[in-house]
Amino acid sequence: MRVTFIQPYYRNVWENIGLGYIIAYCKQQFQGELDVKFYQGNFDSDAEIVRGGIDSDIVAFSATSPCFPPAVRFAAAIKAENPKVKTVVGGWHVTALQEKALNEYIDQIVVGEGEQAMLEILQGRDDRIVHGTALPFPDLPWPDREAIKNHRTVDLCETMNGKRTTSFQANRVCPTSCVFCAEKTMTGKFNRRLNPIRSRSVEDVCAEISSVVEKYDLTYFKFVDATFDISPDYVIDFCREKIDHGIETEWECLIHASFCTEEMFYWLKESNCNQINVGCESGSPRILKQIKKGTKVETIENVFRWARNYGINRRAFFILGMPDEDRDDLHMTEELIDRIEPEVVGFTILCPYPGSQLYDHEKYRDQDWEQTDEYSNDFWRNNAFTNQELKDWQAYFTDKYSDKLCERQDETTFERLNV
Structure with missing residues (x-):
């Protein structure tokens, strides 16, 4: 399965530790082959991000409120090239707004912590709103820093x-x-x-x-x-x-x-x-x-x-x-x-x-x-x-x-x- 994770551009640049944890957990738990790509708007151009998402099975965005509008734009651009791509958004913004954040370009949103929810989406869960599970933090693998x-x-x-x-x-x-x-x-x-x-x-x-x-x-x-x-x-x-x-x-x-x-x-x-x-x-x-x-x-x-x-x-x-x-x-x-x-x-x-x-x-x-x-x-x-x-x-x-x-x-x- 080909999965692309995207962190849209934000003025303050830091590594996305949250996605690092999600990727590490999914690699550990998913029964099958995962081809993971990662793009960050502060380093990768919009064109590179869209091209990187087009050939994916799933494109997942991490978005605070300031990052949500560009996440929607990327989802729209990727779906315009390949309507079969499933788009997922997680983070504070969609967790707070839930169904109010859904639109025609976003197939699913993750509410709360994303490790188990993202794994279930990879396994085929297709609910539009997927609620996360509060896993024991000490049991999670270290974040995959190479992936991010x-x-x-x-x-x-x-x-x-x-x-x-x-x-x-x-x-x-x-x-x-x-x-x-x-x-x-x-x-x-x-x-x-x-x-x-x-x-x-x-x-x-x-x-x-x-x-x-x-x-x-x-x-x-x-x-x-x-x-x-x-x-x-x-x-x-x-x-x-x-x-x-x-x-x-x-x-x-x-x-x-x-x-x-x-x-x-x-x-x-x-x-x-x-x-x-x-x-x-x-x-x-x-x-x-x-x-x-x-x-x-x-x-x-x-x-x-x-x-x-x-x-x-x-x-x-x-x-x-x-x-x-x-x-x-x-x-x-x-x-x-x-x-x-x-x-x-x-x-x-x-x-x-x-x-x-x-x-x-x-x-x-x-x-x-x-x-x-x-x-x-x-x-x-x-x-x-x-x-x-x-x-x-x-x-x-x-x-x-x-x-x-x-x-x-x-x-x-x-x-x-x-x-």
């Missing part, structure tokens, strides 16, 4: 910032319930009994890291987990295992401020952690409570102080335009940034993606998601600011903290306006 051409993103990172970098995943299911996030759309809402966090052993994680570091000559790696610090003990155990494994490579992770302890930062430093990334979101206690962030301003300050004391770089993410956020709240955000003094900072205008609690289908059903990215959009407004006023605030923050901007945001030109 991981070397291309590693080489690109080296070209862009001098570090040969790739990503790993340690857990599935995020324990938080932030209203702006669609993470739980894919893996389900956390529940200690019914949907607990599914964690790989730190031994298995380090074994994979060691193998990939050697294969791709990595000088840096990061975790894609929405919350790597699911518990301080897990982080400490990982750090110790990394040291015992002799893995000296620098690394970074995304952490939740409320799950940290000072001891954790000692071990992060000992294991050569270069940077922590923290979704602070706001400096306003009122807004943090409204968005169900599950943390407090003083907790954020503690985390940034601990990391600084141990010499770990700190990256802070902030979202502008929470539903009731006003001028006073934004000034509190500014004051928090000045107190914690992060080495790197990024400012995003809130986007109500499908799957988040802020999404309203009747309001946004015709939205062109392709025109949004992780930093900006042209349509969101809250109860205090128009979209342009939010962009003005974003310009104000990026101008004030221009020496701290993360790489992607630093490349973006913002109109400088006074607010």
Whole structure:
């Protein structure tokens, strides 16, 4: 069977670890021969992608909301050349919208985690909506990095910032319930009994890291987990295992401020952690409570102080335009940034993606998601600011903290306006 996997173009380039897991699982479980191809819009031209899909039995797309429109265009172009090709789309967008995402060019959609669902499609299942199964994450094979051409993103990172970098995943299911996030759309809402966090052993994680570091000559790696610090003990155990494994490579992770302890930062430093990334979101206690962030301003300050004391770089993410956020709240955000003094900072205008609690289908059903990215959009407004006023605030923050901007945001030109 000939199967082509496609990751449409997106402004921010990373390897598709999710497809790597799906391909590895299907190769392991499928009873028959699989001829797998992979294309990524950041490296392959539209013409190459269409040509690559035409002679396939199945073409499967991985699509977030910004990637869904080009996925549909590719599906239409491929079917125009070969109507017999079965087209499948998985990812956050179709998982959130389900039947609302179906159209004449998409034969099937995968809802939720894709490993078992994709295997069943390869085995002949033809339901238009195929619900995924939450498999035990520790039992899955490592992602097939050769299939997803991981070397291309590693080489690109080296070209862009001098570090040969790739990503790993340690857990599935995020324990938080932030209203702006669609993470739980894919893996389900956390529940200690019914949907607990599914964690790989730190031994298995380090074994994979060691193998990939050697294969791709990595000088840096990061975790894609929405919350790597699911518990301080897990982080400490990982750090110790990394040291015992002799893995000296620098690394970074995304952490939740409320799950940290000072001891954790000692071990992060000992294991050569270069940077922590923290979704602070706001400096306003009122807004943090409204968005169900599950943390407090003083907790954020503690985390940034601990990391600084141990010499770990700190990256802070902030979202502008929470539903009731006003001028006073934004000034509190500014004051928090000045107190914690992060080495790197990024400012995003809130986007109500499908799957988040802020999404309203009747309001946004015709939205062109392709025109949004992780930093900006042209349509969101809250109860205090128009979209342009939010962009003005974003310009104000990026101008004030221009020496701290993360790489992607630093490349973006913002109109400088006074607010």
